[in-house]
Amino acid sequence: MKDKKKELTKNQKIVLDFIQKSNKPVKAYSILSNVSKKGLKAPPQVYRALEKLMEVGEIHKIESLNSFVACNSKCIEPNGTIFSICKSCDQTKEVSNTELFKFLSDIKDMNGIELSGYNLELFGTCKTCKT
Amino acid sequence: MKDKKKELTKNQKIVLDFIQKSNKPVKAYSILSNVSKKGLKAPPQVYRALEKLMEVGEIHKIESLNSFVACNSKCIEPNGTIFSICKSCDQTKEVSNTELFKFLSDIKDMNGIELSGYNLELFGTCKTCKT
């Protein structure tokens, strides 16, 4: 069984490395300017890498921030994500989701929709920003 | 106690009307082209209206679609929204959220964040698209 990261291509690794080193969600064009020294010079190179990294669950997109963050929950099923987001500093934290998944089954039934994924974004103020 | 809609300005009413008549989430530039006959000719006019309408809870933004939809749950607290979204046709349905709010309190504690809002987007395939 191969290491997931080994399956990634050069550009995908470059982009993932940068995202993992960031302590906050990062925007595509911020990634671009930060990895330009490594040879990625145009948006499609970054967006292609982002797309693949999301597919394999290495990163997630924070929709409300148009930003990307490394997965810290070893998401096997990247179809369900939960993040808490500080409205003041944009710091995010991935929430583990075992309990919630069960809960969401009920909501599925309520809407007659065959559920295949979800994204929950919780907004608030983090401890640091509250003081 | 005044009617919420009465407090809206001309442009806000125009934009809201269009969104309410749409049976799907609509994009800002689609709104713009559809209300241009009513005098709104530039993006800021639409975006300003959208901002206000979100503030007062008349509409919500579907972040994963960059689209806007009328509130159908008479959201008093527009801080928590739940939508089911068909990945095939982009149809959405607002889910009432009484049960979930309680559930989210726990998640708040899990992250040491003072929660003030949330947005849950559930993805799946609607009945129509499944057949």
Added chain:
DNA sequence: AATATTTTGTTATAATATAACATTACCTTC
């Protein structure tokens, strides 16, 4: 009426994302 405030209008531009095609690297198979 004069003044302040809010809303609207307008121009320009920023920020986010993708389409389309060219080139290179990397396999495979003969």
Added chain:
DNA sequence: GAAGGTAATGTTATATTATAACAAAATATT
């Protein structure tokens, strides 16, 4: 190892989404 195929990368251009900054008009307040 040349020929041909596939995947990855590079490149240019453009589409889409959103906001800044300022001007004009409408509305409210004094």
